[in-house]
Structures are given as C-alpha cells and as structure tokens.
Amino acid sequence: MMWSMIPKLNKSNRDPVAQIDRDSTKDRAASMRVLSARTARIFSSALVLLLFGTSATACAKPSPLLGSIEIQGSPALLGVISDSAGRFAEAHPLVRFNVSLTGSSDGIGLLCEGLAPLASAARDLTQAERASCSDGGITPIKLLIGRNAVVLVTRPADGPPRCLSLEALYALLGVESLGVNTWDGSPLLPEADKQLIPSGPLAVIGPPESSGIMEVIAEQGLSQEASVRNVEPRPRGDYAQFASEALVRDASIRTPGSLGILTLAGLKIKGRALSPVSINTGDDCIEPSERNIQSSRYPLTRPSYLFVSKQAALSNRSVKEFVDLILDADTESAIKRSGDILPTKAEASEARKTWLANLAKGGSKK
Numbered sequence: 001m002m003w004s005m006i007p008k009l010n011k012s013n014r015d016p017v018a019q020i021d022r023d024s025t026k027d028r029a030a031s032m033r034v035l036s037a038r039t040a041r042i043f044s045s046a047l048v049l050l051l052f053g054t055s056a057t058a059c060a061k062p063s064p065l066l067g068s069i070e071i072q073g074s075p076a077l078l079g080v081i082s083d084s085a086g087r088f089a090e091a092h093p094l095v096r097f098n099v100s101l102t103g104s105s106d107g108i109g110l111l112c113e114g115l116a117p118l119a120s121a122a123r124d125l126t127q128a129e130r131a132s133c134s135d136g137g138i139t140p141i142k143l144l145i146g147r148n149a150v151v152l153v154t155r156p157a158d159g160p161p162r163c164l165s166l167e168a169l170y171a172l173l174g175v176e177s178l179g180v181n182t183w184d185g186s187p188l189l190p191e192a193d194k195q196l197i198p199s200g201p202l203a204v205i206g207p208p209e210s211s212g213i214m215e216v217i218a219e220q221g222l223s224q225e226a227s228v229r230n231v232e233p234r235p236r237g238d239y240a241q242f243a244s245e246a247l248v249r250d251a252s253i254r255t256p257g258s259l260g261i262l263t264l265a266g267l268k269i270k271g272r273a274l275s276p277v278s279i280n281t282g283d284d285c286i287e288p289s290e291r292n293i294q295s296s297r298y299p300l301t302r303p304s305y306l307f308v309s310k311q312a313a314l315s316n317r318s319v320k321e322f323v324d325l326i327l328d329a330d331t332e333s334a335i336k337r338s339g340d341i342l343p344t345k346a347e348a349s350e351a352r353k354t355w356l357a358n359l360a361k362g363g364s365k366k
Helices: 016-059 075-091 104-112 127-135 166-173 212-229 245-254 264-269 290-294 310-315 317-326 329-337 345-362
Strands: 068-073 096-100 118-121 140-154 163-165 203-206 258-263 278-280 301-309
Touching: 068 104, 068 317, 075 096, 075 118, 075 140, 075 301, 075 317, 075 329, 104 118, 104 127, 104 140, 104 301, 118 317, 140 212, 140 264, 140 290, 140 310, 140 317, 140 329, 140 345, 163 166, 166 212, 166 278, 203 212, 203 245, 212 258, 212 301, 245 258, 245 264, 258 264, 301 310, 301 317, 310 317, 310 345, 317 329, 317 345
Parallel strands: 068 096, 068 118, 163 278, 203 258
Antiparallel strands: 118 301, 140 258, 140 301
C-alpha cells in the first residue's frame, strides 16, 4: 500500500532542481541569441550611418561664393568682362560685380592702392606704377587677354589717303599741327605724303586726350618724330573731342574731311561707312589686319591686359575663380565678339601658366 502511495516519476518531474537548471540554461541561450541579433543590428546600422556620413561629406558641395568683385580700368576689355561676369553669375548668383572702366591709369592706381583686385589696361605698368604697387604691398599679376589696335579712319567719299607715314601722322596730329585745318596745310608734311593726300578740309576727331586711345597715338604714333624734333609727344590740343567711341565714330561719318581716331573694335561696328588708314613704318604700308595686330606688326597695336592683385586672389575665392573663368578657352568667343584679336596659342598658354604659378607660389600668404 505504501508503494502505491508513492507517485511514479516521469521525465517531467524527475529531479526538479536539475530541470530548473536546464530551463535556465535554455533561457540564457535564447537571451544571448536575442542580444547577439540586436548587437548585430546596431552594428550594422552604425556602419550604414558611418558610410552614409562619409559619402555625404565627400559629395557635399563647397559653400556658395559671396561678396563682390571690384573691376577698374580701361574700357578695352568691357565686352569680355561683361560676358564673363554674366557666365560667372549663372554659377554664383550671390556674387556682385562693381565695374567702373574709366581708363588704364585709374584702374592701375586703384589696384596698387589695394582698392580694386582687378584692373583692365591697354598698356603695361610704368616704373612709377610698379613702385607704387610695391609700396602698397600689392603684387600685380599681368595676364594678356587679347589685342586691339588704334586705327585712323576716313570717309571713303572724301578720297582720303590709304597710307600715312609716321612723319605725316605727326604733321597732322602732333602738337605742332595746332591750327592746321586742311589735309595739305602742314609745313611738316613730307613731299612723298603730299602727293597721296587730298587738299580739302581736315577735321581731326577723337576721344579725350586722357584716354588710352590717345595714349597709344602719343606714345606709338607721335613719339618717334617728336623725339627727332625735341618736342613732347602730345596730340594737338584743338581736335574735336568726344567722350565715347560711338560719338567719335558718328561724328567721323558725318563730317567732311574727317580724320577719326578709333579702336579696331569701334571701326567694325559701322562696317564700310569708314575706311582704315594704313601706317608706313619705313618699309611698307601696314594695314590694321588681324594678322598684323596679332603679331604686333601694325604700329598702333595695343594689348588688352588684366592685372590681378595676387594678394586678393589668394584671400578671395570669388576673385580667384572669376579669373579662372576668364582664362578658360570658352572666353575666346567673347574676345572675338568684343572686337579684340585673340592672343596666339602660345601666349594664351603662357598666361594660364603665369596665373597658376603665382597662385602656387603664394601658398597661404596674404
């Protein structure tokens, strides 16, 4: 009877303590599996975030360009600057341009004073200007953008000369020609030139004497004969002066016997309404053709330079990237549209090398 009262043990109730240990072990294993799964998910998420963050950082765009760019100097590069500024604004709409093109000397002066990072000029710097830049702590970088030329123009209807010697140019435009009002009225005209010019009225028309155009006339057209005669190479003071090239061009077209002074770009606007005069340098009559201007063989050729403050280029990313754009090959079409003549391929390459070399040498110096 006692036997029958003792319960029979089965698998589920054999050794309760051992059963509890086995259950605890199973629970711990399950917990470990859950913990491992959670850890794997957390690690995977962290890895994704890390990779995404690294990728996002690598693909992040640089901060937009801000501020303003001041450009001063000669109007010779107005067309190129306007076109380039328009292209630059499409990519960097927050950058403003302040452009005032009143002359090479004004622009270079402001550059050397640190008031303008960019100056366009139709000539190189003088020794005095180099000294001024040095005193102001400014290193100007000279970049050749193109070439233009000063041309003498006449009306085809007047039967004007097709070619003038430098001596005749001085006789008609130099300071000693004051009061001469007929083509053949100057006593300084060489006999060879007298036979090639008309005898009618003469009306000299040009921009102000302070303009870059008249600087070319004085320094490259009049200086040779003025030196021989021991006088200052200045244009006559009684010629008709107009503030803009458009006014000079229109007055030259309207005035009988006119001898107008323009740039090649200004001449192209009116097509055949005016005719350019070739210049005889002693060997031959040289016309203001594209080839003669590109080679500087035409004596009244002038460069179109962009001077850049090295200090501004190193400290102002907007200035640096704008100059990068101007030196890009895409600017060639703007140079042509402006009436300028492209530099040679070697000159364009040299300008880019000069620019990059100056930036590399500058490092982080201001």
